[in-house]
Amino acid sequence: xxxxxxxxEKSLQAPVTIAALLQDxxxxxxxxxxxxxxxxxxxxxxxxxELKDNDRVEVVFAIGGGxxxxxxxxxx
Amino acid sequence: MAVTAETIRKTTNxxxxxxGRMYSSRLLVxxxxxxxxxxxxxxxxxxxxxxITIAVRRTNIGQNPNEPSLTDVLSxxxxxxxxxxxGCFNAxxxxxxxxxxxxxxxxxxxxKLEVLGSEKTLYPDVPQTLKAAETLIHDxxxxxxxxxxxxxxxxxxxxxxxxxVMPLAAPIGSGLGIxxxxxxxxxxxxxxxxxxxxxGVGTASDAxxxxxxxxxxxxxxxxxxxxxxxxxxxxxxxxxxxxxREAFLAGRMPRKQYGSPSSPLGxxxx
Numbered sequence: 001x002x003x004x005x006x007x008x009e010k011s012l013q014a015p016v017t018i019a020a021l022l023q024d025x026x027x028x029x030x031x032x033x034x035x036x037x038x039x040x041x042x043x044x045x046x047x048x049x050e051l052k053d054n055d056r057v058e059v060v061f062a063i064g065g066g067x068x069x070x071x072x073x074x075x076x
Numbered sequence: 077m078a079v080t081a082e083t084i085r086k087t088t089n090x091x092x093x094x095x096g097r098m099y100s101s102r103l104l105v106x107x108x109x110x111x112x113x114x115x116x117x118x119x120x121x122x123x124x125x126x127x128i129t130i131a132v133r134r135t136n137i138g139q140n141p142n143e144p145s146l147t148d149v150l151s152x153x154x155x156x157x158x159x160x161x162x163g164c165f166n167a168x169x170x171x172x173x174x175x176x177x178x179x180x181x182x183x184x185x186x187x188k189l190e191v192l193g194s195e196k197t198l199y200p201d202v203p204q205t206l207k208a209a210e211t212l213i214h215d216x217x218x219x220x221x222x223x224x225x226x227x228x229x230x231x232x233x234x235x236x237x238x239x240x241v242m243p244l245a246a247p248i249g250s251g252l253g254i255x256x257x258x259x260x261x262x263x264x265x266x267x268x269x270x271x272x273x274x275x276g277v278g279t280a281s282d283a284x285x286x287x288x289x290x291x292x293x294x295x296x297x298x299x300x301x302x303x304x305x306x307x308x309x310x311x312x313x314x315x316x317x318x319x320x321r322e323a324f325l326a327g328r329m330p331r332k333q334y335g336s337p338s339s340p341l342g343x344x345x346x
Contacts, residue, residue, distance in 0.1 A: 064107035065131020
C-alpha cells in the first residue's frame with residue numbers, strides 16, 4: 001500500500017499505526033501533530049489508528065517562524 | 077497567572093493583559109529569519125519577550141532527529157508560544173493551521189491569525205480574516221488578529237471576540253515605521269481589547285512611537301532578525317518599548333510653535 005506523507009508518496013509493506021510511522025520517521029520522541037485526510041488524530045490515538053491505502057498524512061511541528069509569512073506560499 | 081480586576085488594581089508594574097494572562101513585557105517577537113537556533117535564542121532572551129510567534133510546518137522527511145528543534149531551545153513552558161498562520165492566503169488554511177497548532181501544543185488556544193491577500197504588498201485579506209476569526213472563536217480559540225490600520229475593521233474584530241487587535245504600521249518586512257499614526261491613534265482610542273502594532277517597525281524609534289501613541293504592545297520579527305547585530309537590536313527594542321510606554325503613561329508636554337524658556341527670566345544680573 002502507499003500513502004501520501006507530507007506531500008510525497010511513500011510505500012508501506014503492511015498497514016502501520018501512526019505511532020509506528022512516526023517511529024520510522026525518527027520522530028518518535030518529537031513533539032508533532034498529525035493529520036490524516038484533513039482530520040487531526042490526537043496524540044493519544046497514534047498507537048491505535050492504522051493508516052489505509054491512499055491516506056493523505058501530514059506530520060507537522062513548530063519551527064522558527066515569523067511574526068509573518070514570507071511571500072512564499074505554503075501549498076499543500 | 078489568572079487575572080481579576082483586583083489583581084490588576086494591586087499591580088503597580090503595568091502589565092500587559094491578554095486573554096486573562098499578565099505579561100511584564102510588551103514586546104512580542106517572531107522566531108524566524110535568524111541565522112541559526114542559537115542566534116534565535118540569544119535574540120529572544122535579549123528582547124525580554126515572553127510571547128513568541130512560531131510557525132507550523134511539515135517535518136522534513138528524513139530529517140536528522142538528533143538536530144535540536146525550536147521547542148528544545150525556547151521551552152514552551154518558559155515562553156508563551158503564539159502559533160501564527162503566516163503564509164495562509166485563505167480562511168480555510170488559517171483555521172487548519174490553528175487546529176494543528178493546538179494539537180501540537182497540547183490544547184494551547186492562543187493564536188495569531190493572519191490571512192494575507194497580496195503576495196506583493198502582503199496586506200491582509202480582511203474578509204477572509206473575519207471569516208477565519210469567526211470560525212476560530214466559535215471553536216474556542218483566543219485570537220490575536222493581524223489587520224490593516226482601519227479603525228472600523230479593528231472595532232469589528234474586537235466586537236466579535238478577538239482578544240487583541242494588531243494593526244500594521246507599514247507592510248510586513250518593510251521597516252518603514254508607523255506610516256499612519258493618526259489611524260493607529262483612532263484604533264487605540266476606540267479599543268476595548270489590547271492593540272498591538274504588528275508589522276512595519278524598522279528600528280527602535282518606530283517601536284517607541286507605537287508605544288507613545290498608546291498601543292499596548294508591539295510585535296516584530298524582521299526589525300530584529302534583519303539587523304546587522306540582531307541580539308543588540310533585540311536589546312534596543314526592549315528599551316524602546318519600555319521607554320515609549322513610560323512616555324505614554326507620563327503624558328507628553330504640549331507641542332508649541334515658538335520657544336519657551338526653561339529657566340526663569342526674572343533675577344538675571346545682566
